[in-house]
Amino acid sequence: MTIALYPGSFDPVTNGHLDTAIRAARLFDTVVMAVFDRPNKNLLFSTAERVELLQEATRELPRIRVTTYNALTVHYARQIGAGVIVRGLRVASDFEHEFQMAQVNQTIDADIDVVVFMASRKYTFLSSTTVREVASLGGDVSGFVPPHIVQALKRKFAHKE
Numbered sequence: 001m002t003i004a005l006y007p008g009s010f011d012p013v014t015n016g017h018l019d020t021a022i023r024a025a026r027l028f029d030t031v032v033m034a035v036f037d038r039p040n041k042n043l044l045f046s047t048a049e050r051v052e053l054l055q056e057a058t059r060e061l062p063r064i065r066v067t068t069y070n071a072l073t074v075h076y077a078r079q080i081g082a083g084v085i086v087r088g089l090r091v092a093s094d095f096e097h098e099f100q101m102a103q104v105n106q107t108i109d110a111d112i113d114v115v116v117f118m119a120s121r122k123y124t125f126l127s128s129t130t131v132r133e134v135a136s137l138g139g140d141v142s143g144f145v146p147p148h149i150v151q152a153l154k155r156k157f158a159h160k161e
């Protein structure tokens, strides 16, 4: 059985992330979407909120599991028995970052392979940052994220006003 780890900030999870996870679940038996607990970024949603939103988004996808972690990604992959790390590539600018991370990961643990999915054409432009920005200005993000996340963003920005 092949377990694939799909790590990310998922702040919040978008339809682009979900598309990648669903495609990965066609290749691997289990895809573990793992919310990184301490990314070096300004986050809108707490770790607990990001996990909850992701769980709701994947509730009807039996091969996808949701967890959280705060270790090195390759160490966490080994801990859960994942032989593969899944990432997504949207534009050329993603490449450098993903390539560098894959090289570092390979240096730390050569047994774990990074498998990169090319973003589907309709999601190439989509990032969590874009979703947060559009939502913060009152724009419609219903084409970018599942309905419960549209609501969560509305609640978040209502409190911030």
Ligand code: ADP
Pocket (backbone or CB within 6 Å): 007, 008, 009, 010, 011, 014, 015, 016, 017, 020, 039, 086, 087, 088, 089, 090, 094, 098, 118, 119, 120, 123, 124, 125, 126, 127, 128
């Ligand atoms: P990180 O902070 O680790 O980059 P993200 O949550 O932003 O986490 O993204 C996790 C992974 O998903 C990254 O490999 C990213 O390139 C990929 N990704 C993000 N948005 C999309 C999308 N629209 N389509 C495909 N892959 C995506």
